[in-house]
Amino acid sequence: xxxxxxxxxxxxxxxxxxxxxxxxxxxKIKRGEKLTILGSNxxxxxxxxxxxxxxxxxxxxxxxxxxxxxSYKNKALIELRKKVGIVFQDxxxxxxxxxxxxxxxxxxxxxxxxxxxxxxxxxxxxxxxETTDLEDKPTHLLSYGxxxxxxxxxxxxxxxxxxxxxxxxxxxxPRHAREFMQLLKNLSDEGKTIIISTHDxxxxxxxxxxxxxxxxxxxxxxGKPGELFLQPDLIKRADLALPSLLExxxxxxxxxxxxxxxxxxxxxxxxxxxxxx
Amino acid sequence: xINIDSYAYSNHLKKIHPGEKSFFAMSTMAVxxxxxxVITPLIVLAIMAGVTIFKAGIPARFFLKLMLVPLxxxxxxxxxxxxxxxxxxxxxxxAQTINGFTIGIRYPDLIIASELFLRSLGAVSCLYFLAxxxxxxxxxxxxxxxxxxxxITELMVLxxxxxxxxxxxxxxxxxxxxxxxxxxxxxxSFRSMSLLFSALLGKVFVKSQELYNAMAARCYTGEIxxxxxxxxxxxRNYLLITALALVLIVINLLGRR
Numbered sequence: 089x090x091x092x093x094x095x096x097x098x099x100x101x102x103x104x105x106x107x108x109x110x111x112x113x114x115x116k117i118k119r120g121e122k123l124t125i126l127g128s129n130x131x132x133x134x135x136x137x138x139x140x141x142x143x144x145x146x147x148x149x150x151x152x153x154x155x156x157x158x159s160y161k162n163k164a165l166i167e168l169r170k171k172v173g174i175v176f177q178d179x180x181x182x183x184x185x186x187x188x189x190x191x192x193x194x195x196x197x198x199x200x201x202x203x204x205x206x207x208x209x210x211x212x213x214x215x216x217x218e219t220t221d222l223e224d225k226p227t228h229l230l231s232y233g234x235x236x237x238x239x240x241x242x243x244x245x246x247x248x249x250x251x252x253x254x255x256x257x258x259x260x261x262p263r264h265a266r267e268f269m270q271l272l273k274n275l276s277d278e279g280k281t282i283i284i285s286t287h288d289x290x291x292x293x294x295x296x297x298x299x300x301x302x303x304x305x306x307x308x309x310x311g312k313p314g315e316l317f318l319q320p321d322l323i324k325r326a327d328l329a330l331p332s333l334l335e336x337x338x339x340x341x342x343x344x345x346x347x348x349x350x351x352x353x354x355x356x357x358x359x360x361x362x363x364x365x
Numbered sequence: 366x367i368n369i370d371s372y373a374y375s376n377h378l379k380k381i382h383p384g385e386k387s388f389f390a391m392s393t394m395a396v397x398x399x400x401x402x403v404i405t406p407l408i409v410l411a412i413m414a415g416v417t418i419f420k421a422g423i424p425a426r427f428f429l430k431l432m433l434v435p436l437x438x439x440x441x442x443x444x445x446x447x448x449x450x451x452x453x454x455x456x457x458x459x460a461q462t463i464n465g466f467t468i469g470i471r472y473p474d475l476i477i478a479s480e481l482f483l484r485s486l487g488a489v490s491c492l493y494f495l496a497x498x499x500x501x502x503x504x505x506x507x508x509x510x511x512x513x514x515x516x517i518t519e520l521m522v523l524x525x526x527x528x529x530x531x532x533x534x535x536x537x538x539x540x541x542x543x544x545x546x547x548x549x550x551x552x553x554s555f556r557s558m559s560l561l562f563s564a565l566l567g568k569v570f571v572k573s574q575e576l577y578n579a580m581a582a583r584c585y586t587g588e589i590x591x592x593x594x595x596x597x598x599x600x601r602n603y604l605l606i607t608a609l610a611l612v613l614i615v616i617n618l619l620g621r622r
Contacts, residue, residue: 143578166584174582180533181575185591186526187502193592198584206592223594226374226500228529246583 092155093119093250093281094140094172099149101135109135111305113149117250117283122276124292124313125285127302128327133285134177136302137252140283141165141172170199173248177255179235186226188219188238195246206245213245216271218264232259240268250281257288269295293317293331294354301326314352333359368427373500376421382596383503384510386495389606394491396613402620403480405613406487412609413490421498428493435489439482447478501525506593519589523576530572531565538564 099113110132117123125133138144139151142158142165150157158168173195176182185191192213196206214220217237222230230238236259243251256272257265272295276282286292292299293313301309301316303326309316316322317334330338337353340346346362353359373379378386397409418425450468454460460469495504502525509518538561542548547557577585 138578141582143581162586166586169582169584174579176575176579176582178575180530181572182579184526184576184580184589185502185522186529187500187591187593189594190502190522190591194580194585194590195583197590197592198586203592210592224374224379226370226502227526228533229371229374242583 091119092116095152097150097152099139100147101139101144102147109305113307115300115307117281119281120279121281122295122297123283123300124296125283125300125302126292126326126328131302132305133302134254137174137254140252141169141174171248172250173243173246174252175240175243175254175256179239182239183227183235186228188225188227189223191238192242192245195242199246209245213241216244217241218267233261233264236260251275253284255286256284257286257291289329289331293333369496372423372497376423376498378421378498380596382598383499383507385599385602386499387504387507390491390495392606392610394488396610396617397487397491398484400484400617402617403483404620405616406483408613409487410490413494417494417497423497431493432490439485443478443482446481447474449474515588522589534568535561535565
């Protein structure tokens, strides 16, 4: 059932210094969706994310969770944040404890779970993010990528319905970036709604169901990745680039190696398969 | 300091319950500080050095270096106790008289000074044992269990974490300054240093706001709740530690004058 889980309606937000950060954002996020928000630095992606779990309050417009306007009362906010988790971009500002184990247990304990239940969840989060061997290490002796994985574990352990990842693969090496994508796939299969922001057009193209392109605080386009990436002026306006897979596909079509009727490939394997033998 | 911290996470005693290690360090330190003889501090020193070097596997060189840190400070304060100046040369054990003034050491003072010296050194060795074998996060957990007010333990958690975050930030800024010829002269050093501090101050505010947001996003309600990994409690260790403390107390009592 493709019902809407989160929705932004005519959202406007300015920073206290008057900088307009978000302008008239209208966005519906469906349950179980894999959504990517693309946009250059300062486009307003992180600011939008902080609206989704009530960390920032819009100047006008509303955020709806399951069709209801979210309330900014303390209790209601806590309920909302149980359902909508955010993994922040900079792990150093998310990890507050020097102990990996303590940090991951923070979120689930705030949910009011029993200690046994929290232990189980922490263990599972450690396994899911491959950080089991880091649990005895202090946070300050971890590498950037390791900290990033621990901060992901801290949110996974809360088992939210919607997980928002702000630039999740920035700073991860190729192997862990790949494993992170596998983790995303598993989470999707469990029925979680996943929103990520990224500059990585290849990832955005091959992973997402739907793309949002933001530029200076506005949504300038939304739709299927294949459709959006084939609009050169849009890509240029948003300071983006063509995914290498699509670039190759377009080149092959142009040279006549592929018939123009070939469906857009989602993966490298699909592109190779569509080549005439 | 960074080395002490690294050893705390990698020594051979890290799997021992932090409560046992804290009890060992604190009970031994208490006995050592209240000791009227020089024998107890010497025994404590030997035990702590032995346990730290052989049991915990901290390199002897490193431990000795650490023990040297308070030495200069300690020697200075002890010497002022040991030496006295007087116009009367009576009662001095080792002295030199110049122009009617006698500078020297009185025997009882020497005893007091050496006792104080050894007692302090013994107590320091207990603290080093704790610092080298028990990570700060676990010491904080022990304090929490001992009902130290939450505001203190929570502040300790945050301060400890952010010492490293800010040190890393400061190092990065300093490196960036060095690579652009900061600190080349006295004048530029002062300028670079002041820029570093103002940059760091700005970051402190930004980071603390970000941290608060991130904690709020994980349903923070004003109290930091967290679980600590459980370590097996070994009653035998408690017995051993208590027995040791009792033996030392007996020595203390026998040495009473």
